[in-house]
Amino acid sequence: MAEKSIDVDKLEALWQGKLSPKGPDGNPLPFQSPEAEKAYKDRILLIKDTIEMNKLPDRVPVTVFPGMFPWLNAGMTMEEAMYDYGKCADVFVKFVLELEPDLRWGAYAPGSGKMYEILGYKLYSWPGHGVAPEYSYQANEGEYMLANEYDPLIQDPSGYFTHVYLPRVFGALGGFPMLPFLPGILEIYGLPLFFIPFGLPPVQATYQALFEAGAEALKWVGPIGGADGALATSGFPTLLGGFTKAPFDVIGDTLRGTKGIMLDMYRRPDKLLKAMEALVPLMIGMGIANARQTGNPIIFIPLHKGADGFISDEQFKKFYWPTLKEVILGLIEGGCVPFPAAEGYWNTRMEAMQDIPKGKTLWMIDQSDMTMVKKTVGKNACLFGNVSSTMLNLATSQEVKAYVKKLIDTAGKDGGLIIGNGAFFDQAKPENVKAMVDAAKEYGAY
């Protein structure tokens, strides 16, 4: 695919907009002190310079992107974190204020258990609903899209999601299959026929569930969004604008499932390729819309089923990378900073993925060999992570500090490095998390 021109202005506008945090009404939020304002702006410019790789920043920034660690470490169960929104938000604020990372994300990970109950969510088990109260929610792998449903997905993804997929994963959306074919609503003749479904009890029950879910989501976002405001005005920016996915993972994670997509590579490769192509503009659009909505440029892309050991290099180059690359380039073109997270090991893929525009992306690296990553993807992209969950759980603080120093020496010499954890961890020794942050501050000055 031809390289497209990059819209520098859209991205620059997002960065500039970030320099003054805004409340839900769009008005600027007052900082809690002049020091907080300076710290906030310095941190944003530090991250921006580190990602853009144009000039050497003052120091190596540090971040902590935990899974459920902040809540478990505070002595909450995951069940409490998912049902007590106020406490969930407060604990997260405290977590960030204690560690003082340069970049953070929000208190979004636990989500709203109550809302999942209202919707009858089946795709995940969560505390009290298939998982013990103290554990995190986990996905129920399955074939939620059937092998013979590629054509409807390709032809009309939104229609497929509404009529087929969503009712399968949300028990309360059982009325959706009865909805009319909306693009058929064209003229007055026979129009009432289209609206009959909206009068039927199953459809009305579905909408009732949606209203309740929406009301619950608003209850949730109050304190959770409030935490973002409190942290921003205290000097701690978030830059995460939302997420999108590699088309291969869209199908392999929650539609066809791992086994489904692996078999489809042999049984119906053309359909699979066509479906992934159809998803490319949707995944780009989702990322750009998220960034516009939140005013944050960085769009997270968790990478899953293309990791070392899942598929061959040849399969990676045919099935995984081309559409992921299109999504990455499309996001850049739309003024976003794509943030792929290579979870697990991706050593064998780095060479294939290095062909990306310089200074436009941020990559979270879990356990891949950082020296090799620096020589490939890291030539063109800012890297972040590589302090493993195992290290945060089981190493000594001294070992963590030594590892961070080594990371700075090997991968951070010329900038383009942010210190952080490699994978989303739920458990860790708190002193190790602190050691990671402290070591970055201690050894990270250029």
Place this chain on the structure above:
Amino acid sequence: MSRQLVEAIVGMREEEALKLVREMVNSGSDPLAILDSTREAMDLVGQRFEEGTYFLPELMLAGEMMSQITEIIKPKLAEMPDIKRHGKVLIGTVEGDIHDIGKNIVSFMLDINGFEVLDLGVDVSPQKFVEAIREFQPQVVALSGFLTLSFDSMKNTVAVIKSTGLRDTVKIMIGGGQINEVVKEYAGADGYGKDAVAGISMAKKWAGVK
């Protein structure tokens, strides 16, 4: 036709393989011979996986072919023949964790490598492991876990096995996305596999398979 069948399975030509099996059954071939060819093919697929030329798509498709072929020839067999097994492996994802992709791959690879496998599924409590050790009497217990919570679940499982006096009757291996030597030490396991291949070779070593 047996050669063709082996080649079709190993070459991942599913339709051709199934067509061959139907033809062989219809022309009166010995169903046991078909089963032998299928097993031979699985062995070759396993070897290619171990060499790093085959990956999950091939393992999963091979597994699908094997179960479809078994379905076709089952009515022709008085009973499924026993095959000689190297030993028994008890496997499961530890308490609190419901991830099963890695575990299923290891189960499948153990099976085609000649082990009798009892798979307890996911979110398996230490007590269930203990009961299964008593009844199934495996030489090897394989604990799987993907989340960081599984470190403690693995440690706890090993401790409970120890407290019931069964620790010396089994070798324990662990595996999963974040597992390494340090976790192995922490959990008190005998070994860890970085991937399925490493796990299988460890099981073979422990069972005394050359």
